[in-house]
Amino acid sequence: MMDAIGSDFPLWLRAQHLLNFILMGMLIRSGVEMLSSLPRLWWRNDCAPGTEWLKFTKRELPKEEGVYTSLMDEKSVHPALSLPGRENIGLGRHWHGVSVMLWVLNGLIYVILLFATGLWRRIIPTSWDVFPEAFESLKMYLSLQVPDLSHFSPYDSLQMLGYTFVIFILAPFMMITGVAMAPAIRARFPRFVKMLGGHQGARSLHFIGLVMFTGFIIVHVALVFLVHREHNVIHMVFGGGEVATARVAQATVIIVSTIVAVTVFWIALSYWSLADRARAQRFTAGFTEIGRKIFLNKLRPLGKKNAVYTAEDISEFHWTNGLPPTDEESPEWLAARERNWDGLTITVRDDINGVEKQLSVEDLKKLPKHSYIATHTCMQGWSATSEWAGVRLTDLMAILGPRPEGARYLLAESYGLAQKMYDNRPREPFYAAIDLETMEEEESILAYERNGKPLDDHLGAPARLRVESNHGYKHVKWVSRIMWIHDYAEYGDGRGGTREDSALQAFNGRI
Numbered sequence: 345m346m347d348a349i350g351s352d353f354p355l356w357l358r359a360q361h362l363l364n365f366i367l368m369g370m371l372i373r374s375g376v377e378m379l380s381s382l383p384r385l386w387w388r389n390d391c392a393p394g395t396e397w398l399k400f401t402k403r404e405l406p407k408e409e410g411v412y413t414s415l416m417d418e419k420s421v422h423p424a425l426s427l428p429g430r431e432n433i434g435l436g437r438h439w440h441g442v443s444v445m446l447w448v449l450n451g452l453i454y455v456i457l458l459f460a461t462g463l464w465r466r467i468i469p470t471s472w473d474v475f476p477e478a479f480e481s482l483k484m485y486l487s488l489q490v491p492d493l494s495h496f497s498p499y500d501s502l503q504m505l506g507y508t509f510v511i512f513i514l515a516p517f518m519m520i521t522g523v524a525m526a527p528a529i530r531a532r533f534p535r536f537v538k539m540l541g542g543h544q545g546a547r548s549l550h551f552i553g554l555v556m557f558t559g560f561i562i563v564h565v566a567l568v569f570l571v572h573r574e575h576n577v578i579h580m581v582f583g584g585g586e587v588a589t590a591r592v593a594q595a596t597v598i599i600v601s602t603i604v605a606v607t608v609f610w611i612a613l614s615y616w617s618l619a620d621r622a623r624a625q626r627f628t629a630g631f632t633e634i635g636r637k638i639f640l641n642k643l644r645p646l647g648k649k650n651a652v653y654t655a656e657d658i659s660e661f662h663w664t665n666g667l668p669p670t671d672e673e674s675p676e677w678l679a680a681r682e683r684n685w686d687g688l689t690i691t692v693r694d695d696i697n698g699v700e701k702q703l704s705v706e707d708l709k710k711l712p713k714h715s716y717i718a719t720h721t722c723m724q725g726w727s728a729t730s731e732w733a734g735v736r737l738t739d740l741m742a743i744l745g746p747r748p749e750g751a752r753y754l755l756a757e758s759y760g761l762a763q764k765m766y767d768n769r770p771r772e773p774f775y776a777a778i779d780l781e782t783m784e785e786e787e788s789i790l791a792y793e794r795n796g797k798p799l800d801d802h803l804g805a806p807a808r809l810r811v812e813s814n815h816g817y818k819h820v821k822w823v824s825r826i827m828w829i830h831d832y833a834e835y836g837d838g839r840g841g842t843r844e845d846s847a848l849q850a851f852n853g854r855i
């Protein structure tokens with residue numbers, strides 16, 4: 345039966361194999377970058393200090409809330425090991441997005457061709473005999489023997505099981521646990537995310553998948569060279585044909601130089617990114633925005649219909665990113681805190697026509713109140729679930745009347761300053777802009793309560809933005825001003841927010 349399909353490797357298969365190798369390397373390397381930005385893993389969705397099941401850092405976490413930010417937990421990885429390295433999670437996330445889009449595309453074409461050509465029968469077992477046969481080969485390998493070439497047509501039972509698992513189980517598992525970490529997916533499919541153990545469950549499972557993939561690659565590459573090497577290298581490079589010494593030598597040289605070239609390419613991507621981070625952000629985020637447009641932007645959050653997260657899910661601990669304004673950042677905010685926010689103003693403005701109104705915290709509380717339970721995810725990797733209450737952004741902006749002509753975004757600014765600016769300029773107020781669809785979502789609010797109590801200082805008192813379909817970097821704390829704008833290019837460094845400017849995050853915070 346196998347002879348009818350043959351044991352040659354057609355050109356498309358060899359090309360896709362190479363492409364897959366390049367992309368897997370990019371995925372793993374950018375994955376390491378993301379992990380290094382918060383080198384801890386949890387099964388608990390509140391990421392309470394000391395409850396990690398695995399950590400790659402010696403730092404001890406303070407048990408107290410609001411003294412240690414996730415930015416302080418970042419570890420710098422050498423650009424040879426991660427993409428791009430040196431605490432660049434923004435670019436790491438974009439590269440992960442670029443490579444995953446190409447990897448999924450490559451995978452889909454591969455699976456389609458596999459079925460179209462009938463070659464699937466070489467990989468997917470069609471008889472239960474595969475299990476005892478695979479067990480026999482395994483016993484042989486363990487006793488350091490090698491099954492005869494006649495067992496491979498072109499794969500033996502152990503390979504069939506291994507490849508079927510990697511292609512049809514592990515790869516989809518990585519896609520599922522990967523997208524489950526996106527706030528936009530959680531807002532639209534909360535049940536699905538909860539089933540995976542929430543954001544932290546998905547993150548930990550995704551990591552375990554990474555370990556399995558890496559283990560597979562190591563064993564797979566080792567076996568290519570240890571078991572019938574001459575036969576393998578000829579098939580990998582030429583697709584098949586005679587196993588002659590000269591051809592084996594040629595194939596080996598081609599493989600080794602390809603591996604060297606790909607490794608150089610991987611590392612070159614890191615240095616290319618680090619050489620001009622803004623350029624790398626434009627290129628990569630421009631590319632991934634195509635994917636966001638197709639898969640994420642149209643997903644509207646469930647809003648009120650989302651009763652999936654309940655009081656039972658509320659976190660004991662809430663991580664923080666960004667510490668409250670200091671005296672040097674905002675004496676105004678500090679003084680008002682002493683007076684229980686008396687005299688503090690929140691400005692609601694139309695920056696296109698220069699019209700504004702000032703609200704006190706008391707005025708804010710008189711507007712319609714909206715509350716819900718949702719999970720916060722920082723793109724660095726931690727999460728926390730809380731009940732938030734405040735004023736929907738649509739209700740808040742309505743106090744200025746109808747949306748002014750030309751308004752395309754809403755921009756919120758903080759009493760606190762950015763930790764650092766892109767080019768080390770003097771620090772400016774932390775800010776973030778969101779588009780109209782996002783601001784109109786039910787769970788886009790200016791929050792003044794968490795779990796039924798006024799906000800804690802470190803969580804943004806007296807009022808902070810909540811945009812549940814987006815990552816934490818859009819949720820401006822200690823809001824001073826919120827305004828209609830025409831184009832975010834005219835504010836800050838022009839990338840739509842402080843984390844976009846300084847950490848090269850994408851304007852679109854939905855994944």
Ligand SMILES: Nc1nc2c(c(=O)[nH]1)N[C@H]1C(S)=C(S)[C@@H](COP(=O)(O)O)O[C@H]1N2
Nearest residue numbers: 663664665666722758774803816817819821
């Ligand atoms: N003013 C201000 N707002 C901010 C930040 C900041 O540094 N300053 N950090 C953002 C990021 S990256 C995250 S993840 C959340 C963290 O919110 P939390 O500290 O309330 O948990 O706040 C966001 N809002």
Ligand SMILES: [Mo]
Nearest residue numbers: 722723816817
């Ligand atoms: Mo964040």
